[in-house]
Every structure is written in C-alpha cells, then in structure tokens.
Amino acid sequence: MAFIELDNVSKVFGQAEYATVALKQVTIRMDKGEFVSIMGPSGSGKSTLLNIMGCMDIPSEGEYRLNGTLIQKLNDRELSQIRNKTVSFVFQNFALMHNFSVYENVALPLFKRKMSLKEKKEKVDYYLHKLGIADLSDKNVSKLSGGQKQRVAIARAMTAEAELILADEPTGALDQKNGAQLMELLCQMNEEGKSIVVITHDEKIAGYTKRIINIVDGVITEDRKKER
C-alpha cells in the first residue's frame, strides 16, 4: 500500500459554464519517505493537488487515499483529525500568527496534544535550537526577516512531527541563500523519514528532490524519479 494514492482524481471548481477543471484524472502513488517536487505553469493545478493531498479539499471525481484511508468518505471532524495528525503545511507567505512570539507560533501544533507543559516546552525548545532560532524565542514574529520567518514556519512544521510535509512555493519569498538553506533543512527532514512534497517553479529547488512531477492544465505530463 502506498502512503499517498490518487486514483483518477479530477477537481472541478464552479458549475456549468463557470466550471474550471483544475485536475483531470490524476493518478499518483507515493511511498512513505519520498521527496517530490511538483512543477508546472501558473494555474496548472499544483496547489489544488497539494490541497487534496493535505486533506484541505476533496476530489470531485476519483479516489484519494492517505495511508490507506479513503479521504472523501470522512466527515469534517475526521478530516481535521487526519490533517492534524498526519500533515504539516509550509506556505510561501509563512502563515504565521502575527503579534505572537516565535515560541507561541512554534508551539501551536502542540496546543491540543495530550502532553504536559514541560514536555511541550522541551519539544519546542528542541526545534528552536535545531533551526538556530532559540535566541528569537520571545520575539514577535512580525519583527523578523523573511528568512527568520521561514525558519519559524519550518520549526512549526517540525514540531507537529507529522509524517507528511506539504510545501507550496516555500522558497518563493526568500533570497537564494535562505532558499538553499531551507531546502537543506527539508532534505534533512526527508533523511529522518518524512515524506515531503514541494511545489516550485524553480529547477534548482526541484533539484534537491528525488522525484519531479510536471503538471500542465491539470494533467500530469511527466513523473520521473532521479538520484540526488
């Protein structure tokens, strides 16, 4: 059983003459521990695909199974449970909580976890150190640079300790050096066993991953594995 299984997945937004077909009969299998990039022109369906993989959206047709669970059969509560347990998102605009501290942002995924405060603090401190942002712990995130914000976003994704990390243009707002550092971090997480899917327009960024899926007009045009 693959970790991610999309079978003939289509996604249509809107109805009748206003309908947009964002994905057309997409079939993808991904095993645990894969590191994949999704490339394609603007509007080709990349974010829609990532949203479906992350259980933020469901297919109009076809089947999506995550870790063997048929996602479109779940109700909203079950969907949010599987999302919280299995998936972490990293967005281009970081999606941090403004006016909260670095610590509070990184601790967010642990909010509802049944752990003692001490255990939570240990975990957050561990990832703050790992990302080299421990000295920023009390700082308001709105005062940080782009590269620092991205580190906070990655620390938050790591703290969740989810098996699947989905990143939509994670280096889009970063300069080359910070972009490369972020990809090194994702490589490290992949080596530690995480499954990672990254949307990117950038061949260099895709070069860090082990498999490249190209999508054009909602159709997969290429799916190739490579050695790093």
Ligand SMILES: Nc1ncnc2c1ncn2[C@@H]1O[C@H](COP(=O)(O)OP(=O)(O)OP(=O)(O)O)[C@@H](O)[C@H]1O
């Ligand atoms: N919620 C929505 N309602 C209506 N149409 C949508 C919605 N989301 C996406 N679309 C349409 O679906 C198509 C695919 O969009 P999607 O955002 O997945 O593309 P993308 O490849 O991620 O683009 P970009 O690289 O510009 O972010 C586009 O034509 C878009 O306009």
